[in-house]
Amino acid sequence: MPKSTTHRPSKFKELRDGTIRLFGIPGLPEIQAGDNLPKLIVDAARAARIVFKSRDILVITQKIVSKSEGRIVQLSTPTPSADALSLATTVQNDPRMIELILRESRRIVRKGPRALIVETHLGFVCANAGVDRSNVPGDDAVTLLPKDPDRSARRLAAGLGKRTGKRLSVIISDTFGRPWRLGLTNVAIGAAGVPALLDLRGTKDRSAKSLHATILAVADELAAAAGLAMGKTAGLPVVVVRGYRYRPVRQTAASIIRPAHEDLFR
Amino acid sequence: MPKSTTHRPSKFKELRDGTIRLFGIPGLPEIQAGDNLPKLIVDAARAARIVFKSRDILVITQKIVSKSEGRIVQLSTPTPSADALSLATTVQNDPRMIELILRESRRIVRKGPRALIVETHLGFVCANAGVDRSNVPGDDAVTLLPKDPDRSARRLAAGLGKRTGKRLSVIISDTFGRPWRLGLTNVAIGAAGVPALLDLRGTKDRSAKSLHATILAVADELAAAAGLAMGKTAGLPVVVVRGYRYRPVRQTAASIIRPAHEDLFR
Secondary structure (H helix, E strand, C coil): HHHHHHHHHHHHHCCCCCCEEEEECCCCCCCCCCCHHHHHHHHHHHHHCCCCCCCCEEEEEHHHHHHHHHCEEEECCCCCCCCHHHHHHHHHHCCCHHHHHHHHHEEEEEEEECEEEEEEECCCEEHHHHHHHHCCCCCCCEEEECCHHHHHHEEEEEEEHHHHHCCCCCCCCCCCEEEEEEEEEEEEEEEEEECCCCCCCCCCCCCCCCCCCCEHHHHHHHHHHHHHHHCCCCCCCCCEEEECCCCEHHHHHHEEEEEEEEECCC | HHHHHHHHHHHHCCCCCCEEEEEECCCCCCCCCCCHHHHHHHHHHCCCCCCCCCCCEEEEEEHHHHHHHHEEEEEECCCHHHHHHHHHHHHHHHHHHHHHHHCCCCEEEEEEEEEEEEEEEECEEHHHHHEEEECCCCCEECCCCCHHHHHHHHHHHHHHCCCCCCCCEEEEEEEEEEEEEEEEEECCCCCEECCCCECCCCCCCCCCEHHHHHHHHHHHHHHHHHHHHHHEEEEEEEEEEEEECCCCCCHHHHHECCHHCCCCCC
């Protein structure tokens, strides 16, 4: 991993004893294609008497970002290819769904029951390329991942900054499964302003021995933390993380994707 | 996954708008084998004027649990086997370290540069079986994972409960890498009192469509959240998560381990 993509904390004095707070922004309406998400978030926060502070990190679910960007498809739209029809039998899923997944994917990694594990065009390895039926109105509608979630995050951070006058960071989160462990956890698929990877290599531990090869995926930990305050059914798709100390940096969530040639599991 | 090992939230009224707080307990001494960890944690909390509340979740690093349980080995102790010597060349690591890793492992999953990805005797898939040099005093000392981290968590929760009169839950955390994504994140290797997996299958989403196959690994999200307040170099090995709403349950972190026959990546 090139040094330039990671944030070395040694230059930055962190206050270690600060409390980190996680809270959702209630009252957001159902998001529609074309909606101005920064405006809706700022309005909802104002109505809930939430006053943003600089360095607040807003963790926003992929779902509402996709909706605002019009990344919604009706399942009746795509005509399944022969590949999709054949795969649909193997993985026991709707061939139209499979067709959409294949269009979003660069490669199939594994075929599981009711799920294809794929590598998306952006390089994310996840189930069904993020094509998802949940929390979308209409029996037939599914959402796709944002086309470029890091760009979405930068745009949202800029819009939120303009409306609030505060330096706000943004993480776009999605729930991914993982090998070896059951259950989904929230990870960062887009980021603006926050460190994605915190490189502690060469820093000393408590015993003053060097730490070897320790890089923390803090953007993923921030997304996971926010997930606790969202609740999958809760309708709190925007969570504020306040009090996490960091130096604002230009890092992308894409930088968390392990390069294929370094990956022992592709 | 058997139903009995997961927590269905439908029976339990959650207050969704509560703020979750994460804060470390400062002032813990260097932990020694045989130390009474609940006593040291309660003493340190008292000195820092932290008053525990029932349902607080204490996320405790594996490192200090291992130390208190005497799971420390001097690298000079083990005599490397022929297997260890040969592997040491392949993965460019100390043969004595490899020997310890093999003793802690059931199976080698992958051989990487400077790391063996193994399945431990408990079933965790992780680098170097959790054998780790960092934050251990002495040039030659390494820690092993606790022998049964779920039992450790139950014992710690019981000890903390007795000393405080509060119903406290415990997660024992460690930093694991993962395929496809760079960086480490904190996960739960032991748990007592908190849900490990939150089963939302069958619950309705905002659009009143059923959620399919959604199980959240909340113990891992709690560990990751706490990781933000620990800092790898910070010396805050105990973090309190306050305000996360849950129903106390008997679930183990071991229940998060995906059964081998369901795993597409073994």
